[in-house]
Amino acid sequence: MIPFNKPAIIGEELKMMEQAINQDQLSGNNKFTKNCVQLLKNLTNCKEALLTPSCTAALEMCALLIDVKDGDEIIMPSYTFVSTANAFALRGAHIRYVDIEAATMNISVSEIERAITNKTKAIVVVHYAGVACDMDEIMALAATHDLWVIEDAAQALQSSYKVRPLGSIGHLATLSFHDTKNYQCGEGGALLVNDPSLLERAHIIQEKGTNRTAFREGKIDKYTWRDLGSSYLLNELSAAFLSVQLKHADKIYSNRMKAWELYDKGLTELEKKGRIEKPSIPDANTHNAHLFFIKTRDKREREKLMDHLQENGVQAASHYVPLHNSVAGKKFGIFIGRDNYTTTESERLIRLPLFYQIREKDVTYVIHQIYSFFK
Ligand SMILES: Cc1ncc(COP(=O)(O)O)c(C=O)c1O
Numbered sequence: 109m110i111p112f113n114k115p116a117i118i119g120e121e122l123k124m125m126e127q128a129i130n131q132d133q134l135s136g137n138n139k140f141t142k143n144c145v146q147l148l149k150n151l152t153n154c155k156e157a158l159l160t161p162s163c164t165a166a167l168e169m170c171a172l173l174i175d176v177k178d179g180d181e182i183i184m185p186s187y188t189f190v191s192t193a194n195a196f197a198l199r200g201a202h203i204r205y206v207d208i209e210a211a212t213m214n215i216s217v218s219e220i221e222r223a224i225t226n227k228t229k230a231i232v233v234v235h236y237a238g239v240a241c242d243m244d245e246i247m248a249l250a251a252t253h254d255l256w257v258i259e260d261a262a263q264a265l266q267s268s269y270k271v272r273p274l275g276s277i278g279h280l281a282t283l284s285f286h287d288t289k290n291y292q293c294g295e296g297g298a299l300l301v302n303d304p305s306l307l308e309r310a311h312i313i314q315e316k317g318t319n320r321t322a323f324r325e326g327k328i329d330k331y332t333w334r335d336l337g338s339s340y341l342l343n344e345l346s347a348a349f350l351s352v353q354l355k356h357a358d359k360i361y362s363n364r365m366k367a368w369e370l371y372d373k374g375l376t377e378l379e380k381k382g383r384i385e386k387p388s389i390p391d392a393n394t395h396n397a398h399l400f401f402i403k404t405r406d407k408r409e410r411e412k413l414m415d416h417l418q419e420n421g422v423q424a425a426s427h428y429v430p431l432h433n434s435v436a437g438k439k440f441g442i443f444i445g446r447d448n449y450t451t452t453e454s455e456r457l458i459r460l461p462l463f464y465q466i467r468e469k470d471v472t473y474v475i476h477q478i479y480s481f482f483k
Contacts, residue, residue, distance in 0.1 A: 110474060112423040115287035115294075116464035118356045121349045128348035136341025137324065140348040144298075147354035148283075151266060153276040154300035156307055158314050159342035159350075163262040163284030163297035167195035167232075169340055170280050170299065172313050173306050174230055174256045176201045183223045184232040184260075185215040186430040186443060186450045192232055192260050193431055193441060201229070203441025205432045210449045211388040213457070214241045221249060223444040230256035233278070238290075238398035239389055240269035243277045258282070261300075265291060266361055266396040279303040285350055290360055290398055290464075293350035296342050313337040360464050361396060367466050368397035374475035375402060383482045400460050401427070402478070407455035414458060416481045422474050425459045 128140055141159050148157040160166040176182070178200035184192055186205035193203045206219035213236040220231055231250055233241040241259075250257045257277075261267075262284035264274040275281040280303070285296030299314075301307050311321035317337030322328050342350075353360065371386075378384050385403040389395055404410045410426070417424045430450045431437035443450075460474055 109421045110461050110470045112425045112461050113288050114463045114465055115292050116360050118352050120352045124348040124352050125345050128344045134344045138344050140344050140351050143351045144347050144354055152273045154302055156301045158299045160297040160299055160340050161342055162295050163282045164191035165340050166282035166297045166299040167191055169313050170258050171196045171199045180229040181227040182230050183220055185234055186432040187428055187454055188234045197440035205441055205443045207448055207450050210453050212239050217242050217245045219445050224253050232258045232260055234260040235264035235274050238264045238267040238396040240274055240393045243269045263398045268394045270392045275300045291353040293346040296346050314340040363464050364397035367462050367471050368400050370471045371400045400462050401457050403456045410456050410458055413481050417477055420477045422477055427457055430454055
């Protein structure tokens with residue numbers, strides 16, 4: 109069986125975890141966290157990075173940081189992971205889901221504009237498959253209406269928008285280091301802070317609502333409860349593991365890109381014949397080969413292709429069930445405008461196996477199986 113995903117392992121992770129054990133400091137914000145923060149700053153150009161236990165936790169920090177209150181409205185695509193919405197619903201926000209663009213599966217800027225009201229507090233964009241949303245237009249729209257922009261860049265580390273790394277454009281951004289992501293430590297994440305006015309509180313929120321970070325830096329002689337917060341730190345064992353992945357980010361990137369390009373080239377004929385559609389990457393942007401998807405004619409054809417792949421030893425995966433079609437999604441939000449693409453496009457999308465150690469012959473085999481299905 110060719111699995112859909114295998115977590116990337118570089119090989120030096122255990123050695124680094126051993127070093128973490130020997131430093132006698134396994135709680136967060138110690139040596140390995142600082143090392144990861146520096147690597148993340150280099151990779152993303154963000155102003156500051158805080159390691160968190162997950163991208164979900166980083167999104168919850170965003171909701172606290174921008175002071176989301178009961179009745180505030182947050183605009184986002186319906187085509188996303190539950191955490192994008194859940195983090196804001198937890199603080200009483202009302203979610204306004206909008207449609208995506210079919211080509212990129214990213215939020216539609218014109219639909220955002222239609223969803224803005226005087227209760228809107230923020231726009232959360234998701235760079236699906238590591239391909240950038242239209243950030244210039246989104247930032248301009250947000251500036252006009254005085255809104256926060258949060259980049260859910262869970263999938264988008266090492267991608268760029270017009271030369272700018274993703275995660276460095278919104279006021280805040282979040283990353284995931286879940287084991288399905290390009291760079292991973294089992295479970296992990298980061299909050300990237302680009303608006304300096306949010307930085308001090310970000311540290312307080314991360315440290316259970318206390319000013320412990322200032323205390324550790326020797327700026328104050330004892331720390332106390334200052335604000336709402338929670339335990340949003342990544343432990344040093346995970347940070348030690350992650351530091352290896354971030355150090356070798358280029359190696360992971362180039363292996364994944366080789367596989368991505370092999371799929372892209374190998375499936376071109378099938379696309380030309382009109383049997384499938386492949387991802388479309390806007391010219392000005394680069395992507396990180398996070399995932400390779402194809403789209404079939406409709407949901408039925410997708411199910412049949414997935415069965416065919418499964419029977420022939422290939423594990424493929426569908427992706428998000430649109431949030432506005434889910435039980436909690438309906439409870440905590442509403443779809444604004446028409447669902448032209450969200451449901452239909454998500455139903456015909458299949459993700460193909462793609463991971464750091466995937467072999468060329470496995471990718472070639474998957475391509476062969478897709479052709480054989482369409483024969
Ligand atoms: C767009 C998006 N946001 C958030 C998350 C949550 O990430 P984590 O598992 O690190 O909390 C995911 C996970 O797949 C995701 O795809």
